[in-house]
């Protein structure tokens with residue numbers, strides 16, 4: 045059993061948990077994920093590692109209820125436990141393996157949408173610890189969906205944009221990106237975009253025009269997370285890749301997003317659709333402004 | 340009733356019409372009287388060829404003699420000398436090409452039902468609460484086993500009986516390997532058989548730590564250098580699915596047999612009380628002809644679909660166990676042999692697969708495997724309607740372990756190179772066996788390799804301290 049040492053809500057429907065998982069905490073790096081299962085009958089749910097503490101042996105996860113299993117997970121409280129919690133899975137972010145001196149020469153931008161904000165955090169924090177301050181754009185539907193603002197402020201230059209303009213800038217993350225480059229004289233050599241598939245798609249379209257190499261984190265449907273089932277197939281540069289072992293991070297300019305978005309619908313039932321609509325937006329859909337959630 | 344010496348005592352099975360709609364076990368097995376009758380057909384050969392046909396050389400004439408005398412406990416103890424998972428092997432071994440294939444009784448008439456007798460004995464022992472004996476005392480040495488499939492479970496069980504302190508590390512949330520996630524309930528009951536066999540291994544003192552992916556959660560080098568394991572046995576199987584790389588393969592509704600079977604068997608999608616989603620399909624095409632393909636097809640059928648097997652050679656070459664092919668046909672699986680998919684037709688609008696375009700094949704000269712090579716007949720393309728296509732083309736070992744272990748050699752097929760008699764690999768103290776070494780094979784071969792590995796490890800550790 046993997047005990048939940050702490051649980052709170054970052055926004056009305058976004059839960060954060062600190063979970064005791066010493067083996068995972070000892071080895072994980074930014075960019076990797078875990079798979080959690082609440083009990084015998086639950087599904088295996090992949091979630092990005094949002095923070096970790098090697099000494100305490102803990103992992104922080106942040107998630108949004110999408111279907112039944114994540115809804116049940118959101119009900120768990122401090123002191124409860126997951127029956128299964130396996131990881132770290134996937135490859136660490138490429139940034140980790142790039143020499144620090146090389147990174148220091150670069151202007152790095154992160155673009156985060158909705159729950160995708162959480163997985164951006166460990167990477168930004170890691171850079172900060174290595175003396176690099178990145179720019180970060182957080183996109184949210186409205187003020188109450190902006191998460192981890194305080195944590196981010198401590199480790200980066202933060203730009204927040206909301207669809208309805210209820211907080212800081214107004215408009216989609218792509219508008220903010222365009223403004224930063226064209227109106228505010230910013231220049232970027234490297235971009236990491238994590239959020240809803242549709243947001244990543246449009247960010248990639250734009251960064252391609254600007255010629256900024258862009259990394260995205262794919263979140264397809266998964267079962268085992270070790271390369272055994274092939275459910276997580278994504279098309280990258282014309283080749284089929286397994287996101288759980290070859291990813292989850294890929295070169296965003298090579299990913300076939302349309303196909304990836306279609307594949308997400310594999311287990312989408314009428315019931316699932318209804319739930320998604322009601323809780324507005326699928327996974328990571330805190331509302332980046334680029335899409336109408338599930339439509 | 341007199342026993343017809345030329346024919347097997349028939350085994351009771353669930354009616355095909357009924358079982359095509361449920362997941363209960365197909366074969367009921369023998370009762371005591373039937374088992375004794377069948378046992379009486381064995382001629383207790385001096386030069387028992389059946390023993391040579393069994394990869395772990397069970398003393399078949401002796402255990403059958405035990406059944407004939409009604410001494411089932413004796414029969415069980417004879418089997419237990421050689422096999423740790425008889426209730427499993429009796430059910431899933433390809434007996435026709437192993438023990439029963441060599442049976443002298445089979446020269447004239449039908450072979451003795453060795454598999455069914457083994458199953459009877461193991462089931463009887465389980466029902467009567469007979470368990471293997473744990474070691475009297477521990478010898479103070481720690482061994483790690485990777486993977487809780489037949490190879491790992493057998494190796495761990497053997498080492499524990501010798502007094503070793505054994506921990507199995509398993510990547511999934513449940514032990515059993517293919518026995519749990521691959522082979523369906525209707526062929527190998529999970530809580531009634533597999534879980535009990537795993538319990539037996541635990542009762543020998545073996546610890547099973549699930550949710551540990553070796554190479555990710557911890558490496559082999561760390562297990563040995565930091566966690567105090569003196570030797571490691573790798574029984575990680577061959578779990579990576581192959582795809583055909585034909586157009587349309589990433590469409591919705593196209594999945595690997597591994598995904599389909601894992602959702603259904605390990606995560607019990609067929610039961611209402613589990614949350615696992617599964618796509619049932621109305622018309623399912625399963626590509627392949629092995630045990631995995633049969634299992635996927637019969638599962639899809641039970642979930643309510645019209646199910647086709649598409650296989651590129653002829654029926655005679657189907658690599659699946661004869662009994663599975665026979666059962667699949669009885670249940671209504673449709674066999675399209677001598678044809679091969681060339682493209683999957685995708686509905687542009689929905690992204691779902693809607694058909695499987697195949698080309699007809701004919702058999703040419705035998706290839707390196709000795710089977711006649713299938714050759715496409717130009718211009719013979721045709722389409723099978725399908726809303727689900729399950730790829731069951733074989734699997735290969737996962738590189739997660741070999742790529743994270745310093746000094747562990749693999750061959751061009753990504754299989755770990757290991758000595759057949761001891762399981763020794765290129766890395767000192769590291770042993771391996773089962774599908775991870777041979778590529779996809781059988782339960783009994785994996786078990787045999789687990790035994791060899793246990794022996795190799797025991798000799799290695801003893802030699803270390805003999806100096």
Ligand SMILES: Cc1cc2nc3c(=O)[nH]c(=O)nc-3n(C[C@H](O)[C@H](O)[C@H](O)COP(=O)(O)OP(=O)(O)OC[C@H]3O[C@@H](n4cnc5c(N)ncnc54)[C@H](O)[C@@H]3O)c2cc1C
Nearest residue numbers: 090091092107108111112113114263264311312316326327
């Ligand atoms: C590598 C990876 C990392 C992830 N990290 C995070 C994270 O940090 N935080 C977070 O909140 N989520 C994350 N996700 C997504 C999360 O795993 C899904 O939201 C979750 O699996 C949904 O499970 P469920 O059982 O609640 O929903 P289900 O009952 O499975 O599905 C409900 C509905 O949602 C649809 N659905 C299923 N999976 C997804 C999906 N991945 N995206 C969109 N819709 C889906 C279904 O089709 C269905 O209609 C990640 C996914 C991956 C693969």
Ligand SMILES: Cc1cc2nc3c(=O)[nH]c(=O)nc-3n(C[C@H](O)[C@H](O)[C@H](O)COP(=O)(O)OP(=O)(O)OC[C@H]3O[C@@H](n4cnc5c(N)ncnc54)[C@H](O)[C@@H]3O)c2cc1C
Nearest residue numbers: 486488489490510516517521553576773774780781782785
């Ligand atoms: C659907 C299906 C039907 C079959 N039917 C038959 C049959 O009828 N008769 C027959 O004889 N054989 C059959 N086989 C083949 C047989 O099941 C296998 O040959 C046998 O299970 C191999 O045993 P193993 O212990 O080597 O590997 P597996 O059973 O594959 O077990 C390996 C275990 O290792 C775990 N693992 C892998 N990587 C790691 C890692 N990095 N860290 C930790 N754990 C890891 C896996 O999760 C798995 O649990 C079938 C196979 C399948 C898939």
Ligand code: SF4
Nearest residue numbers: 393428432437438454
């Ligand atoms: S283990 Fe398999 S091959 Fe050996 S006797 Fe039993 S059924 Fe036959």
Ligand code: SF4
Nearest residue numbers: 381382384389442443
């Ligand atoms: S070969 Fe057949 S008849 Fe002879 S001992 Fe073996 S099972 Fe009995």
Ligand code: FES
Nearest residue numbers: 269271273274288
């Ligand atoms: S999740 Fe199964 S192969 Fe990636």
